Amino acid sequence: MTPLTLNIIGAGKLGKTLGRLWQQRGVFQVQSICNRSEQSARAAAQFIGAGTACREIDAMADADCWLIASSDGQIAPLAKQVAARLAPRLSRRSDTVVFHCSGALGSEVLAPCRPAAIASAHPVHSFADPQSSLQTLAGSSVALEGDAPAVSMLQRAFTAIGCEVLTIAPEHKALYHAGSVFACNYLTALLDLSLRTFAAAGIERIQALKLLKPIVLQTAENNLRLGPEQALTGPIARGDSETVAAQLRALENTDARLAQCYRHLGLACVELARRGQLPDDAAARLTELLSEPTP
Numbered sequence: 001m002t003p004l005t006l007n008i009i010g011a012g013k014l015g016k017t018l019g020r021l022w023q024q025r026g027v028f029q030v031q032s033i034c035n036r037s038e039q040s041a042r043a044a045a046q047f048i049g050a051g052t053a054c055r056e057i058d059a060m061a062d063a064d065c066w067l068i069a070s071s072d073g074q075i076a077p078l079a080k081q082v083a084a085r086l087a088p089r090l091s092r093r094s095d096t097v098v099f100h101c102s103g104a105l106g107s108e109v110l111a112p113c114r115p116a117a118i119a120s121a122h123p124v125h126s127f128a129d130p131q132s133s134l135q136t137l138a139g140s141s142v143a144l145e146g147d148a149p150a151v152s153m154l155q156r157a158f159t160a161i162g163c164e165v166l167t168i169a170p171e172h173k174a175l176y177h178a179g180s181v182f183a184c185n186y187l188t189a190l191l192d193l194s195l196r197t198f199a200a201a202g203i204e205r206i207q208a209l210k211l212l213k214p215i216v217l218q219t220a221e222n223n224l225r226l227g228p229e230q231a232l233t234g235p236i237a238r239g240d241s242e243t244v245a246a247q248l249r250a251l252e253n254t255d256a257r258l259a260q261c262y263r264h265l266g267l268a269c270v271e272l273a274r275r276g277q278l279p280d281d282a283a284a285r286l287t288e289l290l291s292e293p294t295p
């Protein structure tokens with residue numbers, strides 16, 4: 001069967017990785033590529049092993065499917081340009097699909113491209129290093145939402161490169177994305193808080209990273225295997241308010257921001273521990289201790 005054709009606007013880290021995987025598996029024939037600079041589009045075509053670099057959207061060939069993989073802020077203005085490019089042909093090609101891969105935006109940002117079918121497809125994967133993403137993307141999940149014909153085309157396309165596909169309602173897209181932000185970006189912020197606290201205790205960064213590696217990996221593994229209620233250990237899970245009070249005093253004497261984060265996350269731990277074994281009276285003591293003192 002002849003593969004469907006794909007145009008990519010913004011073949012950066014994500015766009016060129018998907019382009020190459022789809023091209024290699026014969027899912028899509030990558031056709032026209034338009035980046036901010038023509039030089040970058042040519043480099044993307046070389047990485048993908050197919051596609052013609054175009055200076056502007058108007059110069060791109062007709063295609064079954066259009067991916068807008070620019071930075072999030074450029075998606076809305078680019079959608080208007082794609083709409084203008086598609087307009088003369090869409091009455092004949094109402095099966096055209098236009099999609100983006102942002103986690104934060106819904107498919108509606110592509111509404112100017114209608115009557116093309118529109119969708120968003122967010123891979124829960126970090127494309128920091130495209131060369132290694134070629135090997136590691138398979139097994140990642142992709143959240144899809146949008147018009148049914150676009151969602152079903154993308155379901156097939158992502159499944160063909162080994163991704164797990166889930167569909168979400170458009171009104172839940174922001175919450176879905178916040179869920180990933182908690183686990184991915186906030187975990188990074190947590191590790192930074194941990195390193196800053198170790199530094200205040202005189203432990204060098206390189207040693208702190210070495211110390212953290214096994215416990216962070218083991219904690220992640222325990223959480224994913226047992227669920228957070230069972231994985232939680234430490235002073236809050238044990239209801240040990242004296243230890244919590246001593247740590248809070250030490251942090252307050254060191255850095256008010258670290259103490260504030262310790263309080264907020266500590267309260268989230270108390271809520272979690274209450275769903276486990278923590279008795280109500282111990283939870284109440286810890287909640288009082290961790291709440292911001294009234295000025």
Ligand SMILES: NC(=O)c1ccc[n+]([C@@H]2O[C@H](COP(=O)([O-])OP(=O)(O)OC[C@H]3O[C@@H](n4cnc5c(N)ncnc54)[C@H](OP(=O)(O)O)[C@@H]3O)[C@@H](O)[C@H]2O)c1
Pocket residue numbers: 009010011012013014015034035036037038040041069070071072074078100101102103104122123124125126127128
């Ligand atoms: N990176 C990730 O891990 C990841 C994960 C999930 C989803 N996403 C989503 O994927 C999308 C792309 O992210 P990315 O990390 O791949 O971005 P990126 O590496 O910065 O690539 C963005 C590409 O868009 C091009 N571009 C920007 N403005 C343009 C314009 N006005 N016209 C044409 N091309 C334009 C850039 O061209 P030049 O090369 O010429 O500058 C670049 O090639 C975003 O929506 C992001 O939210 C990314």
